[in-house]
Amino acid sequence: MSESLLDLDLDRAEPVLLRYAGAGPRYTSYPTAPVWSEHYGPEQLREDLGRLGPRDPLSLYVHVPFCKSLCHFCACNRVITRDAALPARFLDDVEREIAAARAALPEPGPVIQHHWGGGTPTHLSPLAVRRLFGAVCEGFPLAKGAEVSIEVDPRVTTPEHVEALRECGFERISLGVQDFDPRVQAAIHRVQSVEETADLVARARDAGFASVSFDLIYGLPFQTLESMARTLDSVLAIGPDRIALYAYAHVTWVAKQQRGFERHDLPEPKLRLRLQLEAFRRILRSGYVHVGMDHFARPEDELARALRDRTLRRNFMGYTTHAGLDLLGFGPSAISELTGAYAQSVREPDAWGEAVRERGLATLRGHRLSRDDQERRFAIGEIMCHGELRAADWKARFASDFATRFAAELRALDALERDGLVSVAADGSVRVSTLGRLVVRNVAMVFDAYLEGQQAAPKPLFSQTV
Numbered sequence: 001m002s003e004s005l006l007d008l009d010l011d012r013a014e015p016v017l018l019r020y021a022g023a024g025p026r027y028t029s030y031p032t033a034p035v036w037s038e039h040y041g042p043e044q045l046r047e048d049l050g051r052l053g054p055r056d057p058l059s060l061y062v063h064v065p066f067c068k069s070l071c072h073f074c075a076c077n078r079v080i081t082r083d084a085a086l087p088a089r090f091l092d093d094v095e096r097e098i099a100a101a102r103a104a105l106p107e108p109g110p111v112i113q114h115h116w117g118g119g120t121p122t123h124l125s126p127l128a129v130r131r132l133f134g135a136v137c138e139g140f141p142l143a144k145g146a147e148v149s150i151e152v153d154p155r156v157t158t159p160e161h162v163e164a165l166r167e168c169g170f171e172r173i174s175l176g177v178q179d180f181d182p183r184v185q186a187a188i189h190r191v192q193s194v195e196e197t198a199d200l201v202a203r204a205r206d207a208g209f210a211s212v213s214f215d216l217i218y219g220l221p222f223q224t225l226e227s228m229a230r231t232l233d234s235v236l237a238i239g240p241d242r243i244a245l246y247a248y249a250h251v252t253w254v255a256k257q258q259r260g261f262e263r264h265d266l267p268e269p270k271l272r273l274r275l276q277l278e279a280f281r282r283i284l285r286s287g288y289v290h291v292g293m294d295h296f297a298r299p300e301d302e303l304a305r306a307l308r309d310r311t312l313r314r315n316f317m318g319y320t321t322h323a324g325l326d327l328l329g330f331g332p333s334a335i336s337e338l339t340g341a342y343a344q345s346v347r348e349p350d351a352w353g354e355a356v357r358e359r360g361l362a363t364l365r366g367h368r369l370s371r372d373d374q375e376r377r378f379a380i381g382e383i384m385c386h387g388e389l390r391a392a393d394w395k396a397r398f399a400s401d402f403a404t405r406f407a408a409e410l411r412a413l414d415a416l417e418r419d420g421l422v423s424v425a426a427d428g429s430v431r432v433s434t435l436g437r438l439v440v441r442n443v444a445m446v447f448d449a450y451l452e453g454q455q456a457a458p459k460p461l462f463s464q465t466v
C-alpha cells in the first residue's frame with residue numbers, strides 16, 4: 001500500500017475519488033449507532049455482562065468529558081468548565097458505575113487494554129488521575145503487560161501529570177495537535193505552539209512512555225497545501241510513533257459552534273482531497289505505514305504489526321490491536337461493545353450522573369446483533385481493517401458460500417470495480433485497491449443493510465466520506 005499510494009497519479013485519481021463524495025459511516029461499529037434502540041437499557045446490559053466468560057480478556061475505556069475551552073471544530077462529547085466541583089462529582093459517579101458493572105460481571109477476565117479519552121483526561125488533577133485509575137483497576141484488575149493509554153491536551157498537561165500517569169502505568173500517550181498554522185489555530189480557537197507540543201513529547205519519552213501518537217485534522221478553515229506541509233514538517237521533526245490524520249467532520253447538527261465557520265473559509269472539496277492526498281504522501285515518504293483510513297504508524301509499531309498479522313481491529317477508539325476483545329465503557333456517552341451487543345451510556349454528563357446514582361448503569365440505548373448483523377459486521381470489518389474479504393475466511397467462519405450469500409452486494413460492487421476501487425475474484429473474494437483504500441468507507445457501505453433507510457432520513461446522520 002505505502003509504495004503504491006506514492007505512485008498514484010493524483011490528477012487521474014482525484015475525479016474518481018470526488019465521485020464518491022457523500023455522507024457515510026466511519027464504521028467504528030456495525031450496525032452504526034443510529035440503528036441502536038432505547039429499548040436496550042441497563043437491564044439488558046446487565047444480562048449481556050452476565051454472559052461474559054470468566055476468562056474472557058477485556059478492554060476498558062473511560063470517557064473524561066471535561067475541557068478548559070472549546071475548540072470550534074470539535075464534535076466530541078465534552079463539557080467546557082473550570083469548576084473543580086464537576087470533576088469531583090464525576091469521580092464519585094464513575095466509581096458507582098464501575099461497581100455496578102463489576103456486580104453484573106461476577107468473574108471479570110484480565111484487562112489487556114485500558115484507555116482514557118475525552119474531552120481531556122488531563123483536565124483532572126494529578127491527584128484525581130491517581131484516584132480514578134485506582135478505582136478502575138480495583139474493579140477490573142490489569143493483566144501483566146496490559147496496554148495502557150491516554151489522550152491528552154498539551155495545553156493543560158503538566159510535568160506533574162506526566163509523573164502521575166507513569167506512576168499509574170500509562171505507557172502510551174496520544175496528543176491532540178490538529179494543526180500548527182497560526183491562522184488555522186485562531187480560526188479553530190485552539191492555540192498550541194510547536195514548542196509546548198515538542199516539550200511534552202520530550203517529557204513523556206524521558207518519563208518512559210513507550211509510544212507517542214498525534215491527532216491531526218485536514219479540511220480545517222484556512223488550511224492550504226503550504227500550511228499543511230509546514231505543519232507536517234514540524235510533526236515529522238518531532239517524530240511520533242503513530243499519526244492519525246482525521247478528516248474534519250462538518251456536522252453542524254451535532255456541533256452547533258461549527259456554524260461559525262464561514263463556508264468560504266473551509267477548503268472546497270477538491271482542495272480538501274488534495275490536502276489529504278499530499279499529507280498522506282508526505283507521511284508515507286517519512287517511513288510510516290498506512291494502517292487504514294486515517295491511521296499511520298512506524299513499521300515496528302504494534303499497529304503496523306497488527307496490520308501485517310491480520311489482528312487489526314476497529315472500534316470506537318479507531319484502529320486498535322487485539323481483535324475480538326469485549327470492551328466496557330465508563331463515563332458519559334461511553335460505548336460498550338460486547339460479544340453480540342453494543343450499549344451506550346447517556347451523553348450529557350449531569351444526566352449521566354443522575355442515571356448512575358439511580359440505576360448504577362446509565363445505559364441510554366443499545367443493540368443486540370442478529371445473525372445478519374454479525375455476518376455483515378464481519379464483512380465490513382475485513383474491508384475496513386484488511387482491505388480484503390476472502391471467501392475462504394467467510395466459509396470457515398459462517399459455513400456458507402460467500403458469493404451466494406452476498407450476490408446482490410457483489411453486483412453492486414461492479415461499478416466500484418470499473419472505477420478501479422476493488423477487484424472481485426471468481427469465488428467472490430473482494431480486494432480493495434490502493435485507490436479504493438482512500439474511499440474504503442464507500443466500499444464497506446455496499447455491505448450495510450441499514451444505510452438506504454438512514455440516507456433517506458430527514459436529518460443528516462454521517463460525515464462526508466471524501
Ligand code: SF4
Pocket residue numbers: 066067068069070071074075076078118119120153176
Ligand atoms: S478537541 Fe479535545 S480539547 Fe478541544 S474541545 Fe474537543 S475534546 Fe476538548
